[in-house]
Amino acid sequence: MYSFPILLEATLNGLLTGAVYALVALGLTLVYGVLHIINFAHGAFLTGAMFAVWAAFTFLGVDPYLAIPVLTLAFFALGYATQRFVIGPASHGDDGNILLVTLGLSIVIENGLLAVFRPDTRTIATNYAFDVVEAGPILISQARLFGFAGALVVAALLWLLLARTDTGKAIRAVAKEKLGASLVGIDVRHIYAVTFGLGCATLAVAACLLMPIFYVNPRVGQSFVLVAFTIVVLGGMGSIPGALVGGLFIGVVESLTGLFLGDSLGQIGIFIIFILVLLFRPSGLFGARA
Amino acid sequence: MMLLRAYLPILILLALLAAIPLVVTSNTALNFVVFVLIITLAAQGWNLLGGVGGQFSFGHAAFFGTGAYVSAILQYSYGVNAWAALGAGILSGAALGWIIGFLSFRAGLRGSYFALVTLAFAEVLRILANALPITGGAAGMLLKLNIGFGNLQFTSRGAFLWLALGFVAAGLLISRAIADSRFGAQLVAVRENEDAARALGVDVLAVKLKAITVSGALTAAAGCLYLQYFLYLDATIAYGVWISVEVLLAAMVGGRGLVLGPLVGAFTLHGVGDLTKQVAGGIPGIDLAVYGAVLILVVAFAPGGVLGLIHRLLSGLTRPRPAKEAQ
Numbered sequence: 256m257y258s259f260p261i262l263l264e265a266t267l268n269g270l271l272t273g274a275v276y277a278l279v280a281l282g283l284t285l286v287y288g289v290l291h292i293i294n295f296a297h298g299a300f301l302t303g304a305m306f307a308v309w310a311a312f313t314f315l316g317v318d319p320y321l322a323i324p325v326l327t328l329a330f331f332a333l334g335y336a337t338q339r340f341v342i343g344p345a346s347h348g349d350d351g352n353i354l355l356v357t358l359g360l361s362i363v364i365e366n367g368l369l370a371v372f373r374p375d376t377r378t379i380a381t382n383y384a385f386d387v388v389e390a391g392p393i394l395i396s397q398a399r400l401f402g403f404a405g406a407l408v409v410a411a412l413l414w415l416l417l418a419r420t421d422t423g424k425a426i427r428a429v430a431k432e433k434l435g436a437s438l439v440g441i442d443v444r445h446i447y448a449v450t451f452g453l454g455c456a457t458l459a460v461a462a463c464l465l466m467p468i469f470y471v472n473p474r475v476g477q478s479f480v481l482v483a484f485t486i487v488v489l490g491g492m493g494s495i496p497g498a499l500v501g502g503l504f505i506g507v508v509e510s511l512t513g514l515f516l517g518d519s520l521g522q523i524g525i526f527i528i529f530i531l532v533l534l535f536r537p538s539g540l541f542g543a544r545a
Numbered sequence: 546m547m548l549l550r551a552y553l554p555i556l557i558l559l560a561l562l563a564a565i566p567l568v569v570t571s572n573t574a575l576n577f578v579v580f581v582l583i584i585t586l587a588a589q590g591w592n593l594l595g596g597v598g599g600q601f602s603f604g605h606a607a608f609f610g611t612g613a614y615v616s617a618i619l620q621y622s623y624g625v626n627a628w629a630a631l632g633a634g635i636l637s638g639a640a641l642g643w644i645i646g647f648l649s650f651r652a653g654l655r656g657s658y659f660a661l662v663t664l665a666f667a668e669v670l671r672i673l674a675n676a677l678p679i680t681g682g683a684a685g686m687l688l689k690l691n692i693g694f695g696n697l698q699f700t701s702r703g704a705f706l707w708l709a710l711g712f713v714a715a716g717l718l719i720s721r722a723i724a725d726s727r728f729g730a731q732l733v734a735v736r737e738n739e740d741a742a743r744a745l746g747v748d749v750l751a752v753k754l755k756a757i758t759v760s761g762a763l764t765a766a767a768g769c770l771y772l773q774y775f776l777y778l779d780a781t782i783a784y785g786v787w788i789s790v791e792v793l794l795a796a797m798v799g800g801r802g803l804v805l806g807p808l809v810g811a812f813t814l815h816g817v818g819d820l821t822k823q824v825a826g827g828i829p830g831i832d833l834a835v836y837g838a839v840l841i842l843v844v845a846f847a848p849g850g851v852l853g854l855i856h857r858l859l860s861g862l863t864r865p866r867p868a869k870e871a872q
Contacts, residue, residue, distance in 0.1 A: 292657065293657040293660070293661065295603075341841070344845065345841055345844055345845035346844065346845075347845075347848075350656060350657075351599070351601060351656070352844050352848075354601060354656070354657060354660060355601075355793075355797065355840060355844050356840075356841050356844050356845075358603070358790070358793075358837075358840065359837045359838070359839075359840035359841035359844070360837065360841065361837070362790065362833055362834065362836060362837030362840070363834050363837035363838050363841070364837075365830075365833075366830035366831070366833040366834035366837065367830070367834050368830075369829050369830030369833075369834075370828045370829060370830045370831050370834060373829065374829060473830070477786070481664070481665075481668060484661055484664075484665075485665075488661065517676075520672065520676050522668075522672060523669060523672045523673070526665050526668050526669045526672070527669065529661075529662075529665045530648075530662060530665050530666065530669070533649070533652070533654060533658060533661065533662045533665070534648055534649065534652045534654075534662070535652065537652065537653070537654065537658055
C-alpha cells in the first residue's frame with residue numbers, strides 16, 4: 256500500500272521522535288523506581304522547561320543547545336526543592352496523597368504558565384532548524400538527529416551515575432529498601448529529593464533538544480506526558496533501558512498509525528497499547544516486578 | 546433519631562438550594578448554581594469510588610462524556626425523546642463503569658496503575674469522539690433548541706436548577722443509603738486495607754465493580770444534564786481532562802468519602818474560583834491555578850476537607866495529627 260522508502264522514512268522519523276519521548280520517560284521512570292509514585296507534574300515541568308528555553312532564546316539570545324548546562328542545573332535545583340519542601344511535607348508519606356499533590360502541582364504550574372504566557376503557541380527560529388542530512392533516498396532533520404543523540408547520551412549518563420557513583424548506590428538502596436537504607440545512614444529525604452531533581456534535570460535537557468524543532472504552549476507537556484506514561488509502563492516501571500527501548504518503540508508505533516489511520520488517530524495506537532499492557536502485563540515487557 | 550441526625554443536614558441544604566430561584570433573579574447567579582450542581586452530581590459519582598472506595602480515578606470524563614454523547618446521539622440522529630435519552634445515557638455510564646471496572650480490577654490494578662488506566666480510557670474515547678462522524682467529529686454536536694418539559698429544555702433557569710437539584714438530591718440519598726449499608730462498610734474496608742478485607746471474606750472484586758457501576762451512572766447523569774443545559778457538546782468538553790479533575794477536586798476539597806463532600810466541595814471551589822477571577826480580572830487560568838493550590842493545601846493541612854475543618858471547629862478539637870513517618 257505504501258512504497259518502501261515511505262515506510263522507511265516513517266519508521267526512521269518514529270525512531271527520532273521516540274528518542275525524545277524516551278528522554279521524557281527516563282525522568283518519570285527514575286522517580287517511579289525510587290519513590291514508587293507516578294509524578295503527574297512531570298508534563299508541567301517539561302512545559303516550564305520549554306518556556307525557559309523559549310525565554311532564554313527570545314530575550315537573551317541564548318542558543319537552546321548552549322542553554323543545556325545552566326538549565327539542567329536550574330531544574331535539578333527546582334526539582335530538589337519541590338520534593339523536599341512541597342511534595343514530601345504535604346503528602347505525609349501516603350502514596351495516594353503524593354499522587355494528589357503532584358496532580359495539584361501540575362494544575363498550578365500549567366495554569367500559572369497560562370496566566371503569564373497566555374494560550375498562544377510559540378516557536379523559536381534558529382538558523383539551523385531546517386538543516387538536513389542526506390541518507391540515500393531520504394532526508395533526515397539534523398536537529399532531530401541531535402535530539403536522538405542527546406537522548407542516548409543522557410540515558411548513558413544516568414546509567415553511569417546509578418551504577419558507578421556513591422549517590423547512585425544510595426539511590427538504588429533507597430529504591431530497594433527504604434528502611435534498611437535509612438538504618439545504614441542514608442538520608443532518605445535527601446535521596447528522594449535528589450532523585451526528583453534528576454527527573455526534572457532530564458526534562459531540561461529534553462526541552463533544549465525539543466525547542467529547535469517543536470513549539471511550546473501551556474498545554475504542550477500533557478501530550479508528551481501521556482505518551483511517557485505509556486512508555487514507562489511498557490518498559491517496566493523504574494527500568495531505564497526499558498524506558499529507552501519503550502520510547503523508540505512508541506515513536507515508531509505513533510508514526511506508523513499516523514501514516515495508516517491519519518493524523519487525528521495517530522495517538523490512539525499508543526493508548527490502546529497502554530491499556531492492553533496495563534491490563535495484561537502491568538509489570539511491563541522488560542520489568543520483573545509489578 | 547439516628548435517621549433524623551443523618552438526613553437532617555441533607556434536607557436543610559436541599560431546602561436552601563431549592564429556595565434560590567425564588568429569591569435570586571440574576572441569570573449569572575442562576576447559571577453559576579446550575580453549573581456547580583452539575584459538577585456536584587458528577588463529583589458524587591467520583592466520591593463513591595474514589596472517596597469511599599479509595600480507588601482514585603483520573604478519568605471520570607469517560608463516564609461524563611459517554612452519558613452526554615449517548616443522550617445527544619439518540620436525540621440528534623434517532624429522534625429519541627429527551628427523557629428516554631437521559632435514561633439511556635445513565636445506563637450507558639453504568640455499563641461503561643462495569644466494563645472498565647471488570648477489565649482493570651480483574652487485572653488487579655490499584656493506586657497509580659488504576660489512575661493511569663482510567664486516564665487512558667478517557668483519552669481513547671476523546672480521540673475517537675474527535676474523529677468519528679457519529680459524534681460530529683471535531684465540530685461537535687448542537688442540539689436543536691426546542692423548549693418544553695418533554696424535551697428537557699426550559700425557558701426558566703430556575704426550573705432547570707430544580708431539575709439538577711432533584712438529581713443531586715437523588716445522589717445524596719443514594720450516597721447516604723450506601724454509607725449506612727453493608728455494601729458501604731465493605732467498600733470502606735476495601736479502601737482501608739484490601740488484603741485484610743479479602744481475608745475477612747469480602748468479595749473485593751464484586752464490591753469494587755458495584756461501586757464503579759453506580760459511580761459511572763451518577764457521573765453519566767451529570768453529563769446528560771450538561772448537554773440539556775448547554776445543548777452543545779464536543780470531544781474536549783465531554784471527555785476533556787477538565788471534568789476528571791473537577792470531580793476529583795470537588796470530592797477531595799469537600800471531604801473525601803463524606804456524603805455531603807462533593808456538594809460542599811463544588812460550591813467552595815467554584816466560589817473561590819469565581820472570586821479569584823473577579824479579583825484578578827481576565828487573566829486566563831488563574832482560577833484553575835488556585836484550584837490546584839487548594840488541592841495541595843487540603844492534602845497537606847486538612848485531609849478531611851472543608852467538612853473536616855468545620856467538624857474540627859465545631860467540636861473544638863485542636864489536638865495535632867499524629868506525626869507520621871516523614872517522606
